[in-house]
Amino acid sequence: MKKTKALVLLSGGLDSILAVKILEAQGVKIKGLGFKSYFFNEKLAKKAAKELNIPIKIIDLSKEHLNLVKKPKYGYGKGMNPCIDCHILMLKKAKNIMLKEKFDLVATGEVLGERPMSQNLKSLKLIEKKSGLKGYLLRPLSAKLLEPTIPEKKGLIERKKLLDISGRSRKRQLKLAKKFKIKSYPSPAGGCLLTDLEFSKKLKDLFEKYPRCQGNDIELLKLGRHFWQDKVKIIVGRNEEENKKIRKLAKRADVLIEMENYPGPLTLVRSYSKRKVPSRILEKARFLTKYYSTKSRQKKDIKFKILSG
Ligand code: SF4
Structure with a gap:
């Protein structure tokens, strides 16, 4: 029988590593997808892919992402982090690859309620819709709390083997890390450089004084x-x-x-x-x-x- 193929957004954090493990445990063939921009790099994603022994594709989002940081449709978090727009952008890229390379679905390590801005139920639904992935975006860690996706309905993914994690506690993820013998993963960080309030202040000043700023100006901010x-x-x-x-x-x-x-x-x-x-x-x-x-x-x-x- 043909194996189900999933494209998994891999940040290199524990949640995305677990998403891979949960799908692998039911025989799904995985390819990782990582991103880089002026505000985050691809190093952890590459490291995780190497340890998981899966192929990975890295997309450089720098210019598009900077434009979005300048004018996010769905606003900023506490810093200059436009998390909803950022997720939509990444998932749009994932959708293109899914169609081109014939993946059955796209998966992420998102956990319902883990992040206030981008992972509440309303945001998860909005992100799924605006990325064009409606029905094809699987969040294995919280899937049982969300509507079944098309691959689940078609029997390509066994819903009963997916999880129902929600909230900010990391207890269940840490237990799973032990179960899957995942030893190396970064401690949970608050997000990319844009969630750093000091950096955000400098960036806001720059946007106000020079809205046309480009990569070189951003690199200097660091x-x-x-x-x-x-x-x-x-x-x-x-x-x-x-x-x-x-x-x-x-x-x-x-x-x-x-x-x-x-x-x-x-x-x-x-x-x-x-x-x-x-x-x-x-x-x-x-x-x-x-x-x-x-x-x-x-x-x-x-x-x-x-x-x-
Ligand atoms: S924390 Fe940064 S990388 Fe993560 S979703 Fe928000 S803007 Fe994007």
């Missing part, structure tokens, strides 16, 4: 200390590694400042308007470069090197 002066951003590296990364991300129009005769930060000055960076802002950038170097803070003989990016 580095250094940030200071806005009107429409100019000053970014001061916090260590050697950050200095190197900032240097790599610098564009031709940026100004780079460092001290010639003392070790310390590399500072990048980027204008988000058409105007040249005014000298008072360059003065401020020099001050910050000196201030954040413990070796030079009190010195009077500092020489600055000013370069373009």
Whole structure:
């Protein structure tokens, strides 16, 4: 008999690993699907796929995802995380692959009630409908609490072997991890970088001041200390590694400042308007470069090197 084929969204977290295990236990053939963007990467998904010994496809969502983060239809969570829109986007990609590669269904590790924004009953239904996967989206961990999917109705999936987990407690998942002898999985995190409130604040500022920002601007947000002066951003590296990364991300129009005769930060000055960076802002950038170097803070003989990016 032909094996049922499922495409499973694999983040690399325990819930998605369990979704794979639950389906494998009833003989389903699995392929993993992972994603990367400016705000999350694919490393854990790849690691999990390797340990589960299943093939995985990774899709780079960076540009599309950034557009969605700028204007989410269904709003943000506590940070700048547009979880409902993000799930819909991922599942739309999954649907295309399902049709192209003839999978019987798409599955996720979502658990009813586990996350307030995207995993309440209303959101789960909305996500299923808007992704175009109505009837073909299986959530094995909570399936018995949800309407049967078409593959269940057709007998391609045994509903009685699916689970009825709900809520934020991780007890049942941890028991299952033991049962399936899953030793390595990350501790449950709150989500991607967009759920980090500090980062979200910086991102919101950037969107307000420069709505057309792109990947390079987002990568810079992950580095250094940030200071806005009107429409100019000053970014001061916090260590050697950050200095190197900032240097790599610098564009031709940026100004780079460092001290010639003392070790310390590399500072990048980027204008988000058409105007040249005014000298008072360059003065401020020099001050910050000196201030954040413990070796030079009190010195009077500092020489600055000013370069373009
Ligand atoms: S936490 Fe981040 S990656 Fe996860 S659904 Fe929300 S926006 Fe998407």
